[in-house]
Amino acid sequence: MILVLFGVSCIVFFISHIIPADPVSAILGGNAPEEAIEKMEEKLGYNDPLPTQFYNFITGAVVGDFGVSLRTNNPVMEDIKRYFPTTLELTFLAMIFAIITGLTLGILSAVFRNKMIDQISRIFSIIGVSMPVFWTGLLLLLFFYYKLGILPGAGRIGFFSSPPDHITGMYLVDSILTGNWSAFKETIVHLVLPAFCLGFLATASIARTTRSSMLDVMKQEYIMTAKSKGLKNSVVIIRHALRNALIPTVTIIGLTFGSLLGGAVLTETVFSLPGLGRYITQGLLSLDYNSVMGGTLYFAFVYSLVNLIVDILYAVLDPRMRV
Amino acid sequence: MEARANLLDVSNLNVVFYTYRGVIKALNGVELWMNKGERLGVVGETGCGKSVTSKSVMRLIEEPGEILSGDIIFDGRNLMDLSEAEMRKIRGNEMSIIFQEPVSALNPVMNVGFQIAEVIAKKKNTRIKKQYPAAAEMLEFVGLDSERVMKMYPHELSGGMAQRVMIAMGLAPQPKLLIADEPTSSLDVTIQSQILSLLDDLVSELGNAVMLISHDMGVVAEFCDKVLVMYAGNSVEYASVKNLFRNPIHPYTKGLLKAVPRIGRIDELKAIKGTVPDLVDPPLGCRFHKRCPNVIDICKVELPPFEEIEPDHYVACYNYSSDKGGDQ
Amino acid sequence: MAEIDTIPKTKKELWLKRMKPYFEDLNHTIDLWKRNLLAVIGTVIIALFILTAIFAPLLTPYSPIEQNMSVKLQAPSWEHPFGTDQFGRDIYTRVLYGSRVAVQIILIITFVSGFIGISVGIIAGYYGGIVDDILMRITDMFLAFPRLILAMAFAAMLGPSLVNVIIAISCVMWTIYARLARAEAIKVKKQPYIESIKSIGGSDLRIIFLHILPMSISPVLVQITLRMGTIIITAASLGFLGLGAQPPSPEWGVMVSDGRTFLIDQWWISTFPGIAIAVVVLGFNLLGDGIRDMLDPRLRR
Numbered sequence: 001m002i003l004v005l006f007g008v009s010c011i012v013f014f015i016s017h018i019i020p021a022d023p024v025s026a027i028l029g030g031n032a033p034e035e036a037i038e039k040m041e042e043k044l045g046y047n048d049p050l051p052t053q054f055y056n057f058i059t060g061a062v063v064g065d066f067g068v069s070l071r072t073n074n075p076v077m078e079d080i081k082r083y084f085p086t087t088l089e090l091t092f093l094a095m096i097f098a099i100i101t102g103l104t105l106g107i108l109s110a111v112f113r114n115k116m117i118d119q120i121s122r123i124f125s126i127i128g129v130s131m132p133v134f135w136t137g138l139l140l141l142l143f144f145y146y147k148l149g150i151l152p153g154a155g156r157i158g159f160f161s162s163p164p165d166h167i168t169g170m171y172l173v174d175s176i177l178t179g180n181w182s183a184f185k186e187t188i189v190h191l192v193l194p195a196f197c198l199g200f201l202a203t204a205s206i207a208r209t210t211r212s213s214m215l216d217v218m219k220q221e222y223i224m225t226a227k228s229k230g231l232k233n234s235v236v237i238i239r240h241a242l243r244n245a246l247i248p249t250v251t252i253i254g255l256t257f258g259s260l261l262g263g264a265v266l267t268e269t270v271f272s273l274p275g276l277g278r279y280i281t282q283g284l285l286s287l288d289y290n291s292v293m294g295g296t297l298y299f300a301f302v303y304s305l306v307n308l309i310v311d312i313l314y315a316v317l318d319p320r321m322r323v
Numbered sequence: 324m325e326a327r328a329n330l331l332d333v334s335n336l337n338v339v340f341y342t343y344r345g346v347i348k349a350l351n352g353v354e355l356w357m358n359k360g361e362r363l364g365v366v367g368e369t370g371c372g373k374s375v376t377s378k379s380v381m382r383l384i385e386e387p388g389e390i391l392s393g394d395i396i397f398d399g400r401n402l403m404d405l406s407e408a409e410m411r412k413i414r415g416n417e418m419s420i421i422f423q424e425p426v427s428a429l430n431p432v433m434n435v436g437f438q439i440a441e442v443i444a445k446k447k448n449t450r451i452k453k454q455y456p457a458a459a460e461m462l463e464f465v466g467l468d469s470e471r472v473m474k475m476y477p478h479e480l481s482g483g484m485a486q487r488v489m490i491a492m493g494l495a496p497q498p499k500l501l502i503a504d505e506p507t508s509s510l511d512v513t514i515q516s517q518i519l520s521l522l523d524d525l526v527s528e529l530g531n532a533v534m535l536i537s538h539d540m541g542v543v544a545e546f547c548d549k550v551l552v553m554y555a556g557n558s559v560e561y562a563s564v565k566n567l568f569r570n571p572i573h574p575y576t577k578g579l580l581k582a583v584p585r586i587g588r589i590d591e592l593k594a595i596k597g598t599v600p601d602l603v604d605p606p607l608g609c610r611f612h613k614r615c616p617n618v619i620d621i622c623k624v625e626l627p628p629f630e631e632i633e634p635d636h637y638v639a640c641y642n643y644s645s646d647k648g649g650d651q
Numbered sequence: 652m653a654e655i656d657t658i659p660k661t662k663k664e665l666w667l668k669r670m671k672p673y674f675e676d677l678n679h680t681i682d683l684w685k686r687n688l689l690a691v692i693g694t695v696i697i698a699l700f701i702l703t704a705i706f707a708p709l710l711t712p713y714s715p716i717e718q719n720m721s722v723k724l725q726a727p728s729w730e731h732p733f734g735t736d737q738f739g740r741d742i743y744t745r746v747l748y749g750s751r752v753a754v755q756i757i758l759i760i761t762f763v764s765g766f767i768g769i770s771v772g773i774i775a776g777y778y779g780g781i782v783d784d785i786l787m788r789i790t791d792m793f794l795a796f797p798r799l800i801l802a803m804a805f806a807a808m809l810g811p812s813l814v815n816v817i818i819a820i821s822c823v824m825w826t827i828y829a830r831l832a833r834a835e836a837i838k839v840k841k842q843p844y845i846e847s848i849k850s851i852g853g854s855d856l857r858i859i860f861l862h863i864l865p866m867s868i869s870p871v872l873v874q875i876t877l878r879m880g881t882i883i884i885t886a887a888s889l890g891f892l893g894l895g896a897q898p899p900s901p902e903w904g905v906m907v908s909d910g911r912t913f914l915i916d917q918w919w920i921s922t923f924p925g926i927a928i929a930v931v932v933l934g935f936n937l938l939g940d941g942i943r944d945m946l947d948p949r950l951r952r
Contacts (some may be wrong), residue, residue: 008795
């Protein structure tokens with residue numbers, strides 16, 4: 001994993017330094033005076049030879065120092081700390097939603113194969129993977145916020161309410177920890193649409209994988225053995241089949257987390273949530289190198305971490321993977 | 324109708340499978356019966372319906388298959404009349420089954436101890452954890468080192484060990500009937516005889532009835548009391564082992580026995596001519612008639628009845644039937 | 652002599668073998684396709700999509716780019732079935748022309764990323780050892796990023812434009828095909844006939860092009876079809892974020908983004924291009940699923 005992260009840093013560095021974009025003129029504007037440009041280049045360290053820049057970048061990245069954001073003038077790491085909890089909260093909620101509905105739909109679909117519920121869940125799934133997240137988000141906004149007015153449209157919490165005291169930065173967790181129930185309620189209400197919008201995509205792929213791996217497993221001989229033991233259908237399905245079917249599903253859940261992080265960028269943009277995804281997007285639009293490198297690297301780090309957890313889960317679920 | 328035996332009496336069992344090629348008529352009126360403590364061998368070529376028969380007896384036929392008709396009288400009750408819930412009480416309780424591929428018949432994510440304890444717990448209606456000692460006892464009973472094997476997972480077992488585990492699992496609830504579906508055919512020859520003699524010993528000790536499905540005449544001769552020969556979804560001959568081997572009546576059985584190599588045998592080994600019929604579109608009449616050396620006209624149009632030709636020797640063949648075809 | 656004799660024969664055999672699923676039970680496949688209603692719907696959608704892209708100018712009297720402020724922000728009507736946007740451009744026309752952009756994006760990205768992915772995968776799988784290690788580590792590095800985020804970074808640093816979107820997405824898509832092609836190449840490499848070709852002195856290049864490639868390509872092609880939907884969504888997402896095609900291009904993602912500010916009162920500006928994306932992606936997914944089901948030996952029986 002460390003090797004991969006090193007490689008990831010190389011890619012990020014490559015993208016931001018070797019590809020010809022000109023951040024200095026992007027920051028200062030096209031016809032800035034020569035000296036200003038030089039001064040800026042000096043400050044950003046662009047006059048150093050590339051290997052030196054790379055060395056500085058890597059050594060910084062190891063201790064979490066990505067330099068100062070040109071846009072916000074804060075150290076990038078501080079910005080990440082400020083914005084990431086929002087993203088984490090959103091993806092986490094979406095993931096929980098997706099896992100619960102995805103597994104349920106997948107199992108029901110497999111058990112009642114080709115019955116009504118299977119058809120509905122399959123159509124739901126295929127629509128889920130076909131809808132662009134940003135468009136689903138806009139439609140949800142249009143209906144629930146503009147037309148019906150039953151759910152709030154933007155931000156993490158009401159405009160006039162104060163957020164709960166800062167502990168983790170995740171409003172839901174913080175409000176539970178501080179016992180601030182009105183803030184909890186408001187945060188939940190603000191998160192329903194974005195989390196649903198983001199979770200929809202993941203639900204679909206989890207449901208599809210669960211369905212097909214359940215169908216696969218149900219054909220195995222050990223399921224026949226379980227039935228010949230006279231076990232109840234529910235026991236056969238949950239104890240004997242599901243545990244085996246979960247093995248491929250867990251892989252997909254790990255991979256789906258990647259598309260959730262990507263989708264979070266879009267969801268945050270649509271619902272104006274101040275998350276890391278939006279931070280990166282804005283950084284990209286203003287060619288703010290440091291924040292882009294830091295943010296992208298951070299995303300890759302989180303994603304790798306999730307995949308590490310998935311690998312561990314794999315061994316827990318599948319004794320054949322244990323050494 | 325009076326039951327022909329006191330443990331199991333299967334009559335006129337019809338099972339079909341629906342596939343895209345058409346309906347496979349897998350069992351076409353199978354007849355079979357067993358007494359308590361008896362060992363019945365069911366033999367026939369691959370695809371003749373042996374395994375389907377064994378699964379039908381436990382009512383484990385699933386989509387796309389279906390038991391169309393028939394009676395399965397087991398210990399005084401007709402299993403065909405029972406609900407799924409009542410059937411579950413019988414499975415793994417009064418009847419259990421051992422499959423051909425022991426390694427794939429064990430759940431790969433559960434250790435051996437759990438899988439055996441599960442059956443015992445189900446029968447005794449207790450928590451699974453409580454039955455670990457009983458499961459360990461069963462493992463010792465089948466000659467395995469329980470301390471080591473209890474915690475092992477199926478992929479860590481050799482084929483022979485896995486089959487011992489399956490036997491332990493099958494015998495653990497002390498069923499009245501143990502069905503063994505080709506229990507040795509996926510194993511090495513040396514292991515085969517080990518497993519078979521183990522099964523022999525254990526069953527002698529426990530006294531339960533065994534239905535042994537096999538394509539190996541030798542195995543059946545060694546292990547069983549009675550033999551049922553099946554061909555293309557029909558019962559064609561039933562007799563005691565001695566009787567059948569000494570005096571086979573049905574032309575198919577005769578052919579089958581001629582195809583068995585034996586040391587000191589002087590006559591030529593003979594294969595039966597022709598191939599097994601396609602069960603989507605089986606021939607009219609006796610399903611063996613196209614390969615039969617003694618075919619007569621009636622064989623081509625009507626299925627011969629399964630009749631007692633000699634005491635305790637049943638055959639389905641018009642050459643020997645008292646009924647030479649209805650109207651004649 | 653032996654070589655001249657064997658090679659064409661093996662080639663033909665290989666070809667026959669490769670074509671077997673399509674060939675031997677072609678009828679069965681067509682039959683399955685006909686019975687799979689969803690796959691039929693998918694095929695129809697994709698056919699319409701491609702036809703629209705080809706004949707876009709014939710289907711509308713308007714220009715997708717030209718502004719006409721006198722008819723701006725009009726609701727759907729007979730004149731403008733999908734309404735008009737803030738510059739008075741006909742949304743219907745822009746959606747039609749958008750299909751041209753989408754077809755371009757799909758074709759080029761599929762070709763480029765497919766080419767890179769298959770080459771990397773087959774080279775890694777065939778040579779094995781250190782070559783395999785290096786190539787697969789590189790692939791892993793790319794896979795360590797959430798795909799959209801990596802594509803965003805590439806696109807932004809190259810400068811937002813349609814061409815750069817194509818480059819950026821190709822840079823992230825090839826990894827999927829590379830992994831699959833490698834797995835297939837390894838499978839094929841283990842076949843005894845590859846050994847026998849080597850033993851009669853077939854060169855590496857010859858083996859790769861004549862034997863490994865044709866034998867391992869079909870699962871990759873299925874995957875490529877399945878991924879076409881993903882490509883459109885990714886491109887549209889970049890467009891939506893302002894990192895992709897730039898206005899006034901009638902790219903669907905850009906159009907959805909354009910209409911965002913008018914969502915409350917002029918819902919049609921964002922809605923119709925969104926529907927276009929969803930329908931086309933749905934078409935690809937249905938078709939891809941159908942193809943997968945049809946080729947799946949377990950489902951064929």
